[in-house]
Amino acid sequence: MNRRAALIIAAAVASVALLAALILLPGGPSAPPEVGVSEQPAPTPTPPPQQRIVLLFPGGDGLLHPELRTVAVPGDPAGRARVVVTELLAGSTSGLGPVLPYPAVLEGVFVDGSGTAYVDLSPPPEPLGGSHTELLIAYGVVDSVLLNCPELSRVQLLFGGEEVATLTGHLDLSRPLPLNRAFIAPS
């Protein structure tokens, strides 16, 4: 065997070994080759369109007052609900009060197939009192989400990832709540 034949055999053996490795190793033959293929440039993500949303904050009269805000709003209901609650927790820009009377954090939002949004908030650090406090927390969040997400019909409030029967011993929070305009100040 001359030197040229030895090189050809060595190249053939190396090719078979490489093919076997591609088939047998995790990822198999469908694994993208790492060399010799030019990558497509990643598509530039289109930012969500700016839209006007309405947020409800409590006023000194004890009712919820609408505040309009223009923000980037995703098209899907869960994303839109997340933006609404995030903006709500950021607070009013027109001097209205906070919906949650403690520095709450949004821990998650998801939507099920029945049109119910689950909004998970950090729990209050200490007990709250009064049905008024409870009603404004609940309907400040619930009504704000539902007014901006017409695909949704109810909001289930969770605190620390769990359903609670009630926050201050009045309102039934164990079930998803529908829109209730009784606490929104008349326009």
Place this chain on the structure above:
Amino acid sequence: MVEGLCTARTRRGVAGCWLALLLGVASLAGAQQTATVEFRYGAHAVAVPRQLGRVEVLPVLRLIGAEAVYSPAAGTYAVALGEEVVQFTLDRPTVLAKGALLEVGESPVPSPGGVAASVDFLERALLAPFGFSLQPTAGGFLIARGAAFAEPVTVRPASADFPTTTTLLLGLSRPARAEVTTDPQGLVVVRFADAQPQLDPTVSLRSPRVRAVDAAPSELRLALADEIGLISWHALDNPPRLVLELGRVFPAPSPGTPTHDRRPDQAPIVVDPGHGGDDTGAIAGGLMEKDVVLAIARRLGAILEGRGQPVRLTRDGDESRALSDRTALANRLEARAFVSLHANASTFASVRGAETYYMSLDQGATDAAAAATAETENLVEGGGGGEQTPLDLILWELAQAEVLNESARLALSVQVRLNERLGLNDRGVKQAPFVVLTGATMPAILVEVGFLSNSDEQQRLLDPAHQQSLAEAIAVGILEYLGGR
């Protein structure tokens, strides 16, 4: 005056001239848009301003003897006449009548006289629920009631027969005011105030407890089986219908016959002082909600018992009670009413006033509960019979709507007396899904007597005289409601 201003030659004079001309034109236009319309009811009449197609509503309501109470916080009016109550909110095209929310297409608006609305809104939303209608006249409208304008209403009877009772549903093709009585011959008479009943010829009623149904010009007559009589009835909207409960009726006991049946007025009112034990409720300035409401509850109980009305407190000390146990007690005692007392708190120190709540029924929760009830009933009855629309669902809805309607009337009665007697900031009657009202089978309300977080109200809630006044106002509201049933 316009001429005088326009003769001036200065620049300011020319501007004043144009201003005066504009004012003059505006006032002329206003004069053309404002007119008066006469509403006549019997021997009395009232002329009300009409502007931009709307008339002042409150004088017309006073003319028919209705009482309108305004809740500024919610912008809501409650209109009461007899046993009927209608609620509407300024700038909203909906009306709450007979426990049902009606879409009326247009909104009443604030006006110099309180509230203005179109004549159509006035008739459909505010007069029709009380059995009135409008007839145009030369200078306005005649308010009429009774059969003068009777139009046909088609009645579709259907029944559900249970082991001891029959529920008879009379579906109506349109809303129609009716009274149901039993005549001396034992016939059940459904008398329509403003409609001529016609039986739907495509429907035939088959019930062992109903022998015949006949239509007369202004009434239906039901011949029932022997020993079967009318137990109760009520009317519902959306869709409009009458619900009659029929069952065995025993002859009245002769004088001296001992009876162990409890008279309805011996059933207690259950008064629920909110919170208790470890659950302090709201706390402000060292004052605890659980203590304040217990003091008021005891006073309320004493007042009601002094009027011959038995009372049961859900707690008479600093004790814990589960929310569900409170309503369960009222259900077990077949209470006439359930009244839960609370004192409020807000993060805003400025918020003050009293408000009264009754249950709101979330349709999802109602459907789930109704389905569960229907399933149970079907098991008891031996199967659903293959009906596409389980009657039990309808009966559940009927029962819930009736409790809701009565709770709304009780809430309004109590709130009106709180407003009148105490001059508190009226926060109105509202609906919310409160745990303690869930499952109550009798009229049930939750009264928030004031805000502990407001320094003025905190001091007043500490005052025994104010606590007594609150208890008296609530007692009057309860007793007036019960007296009007």
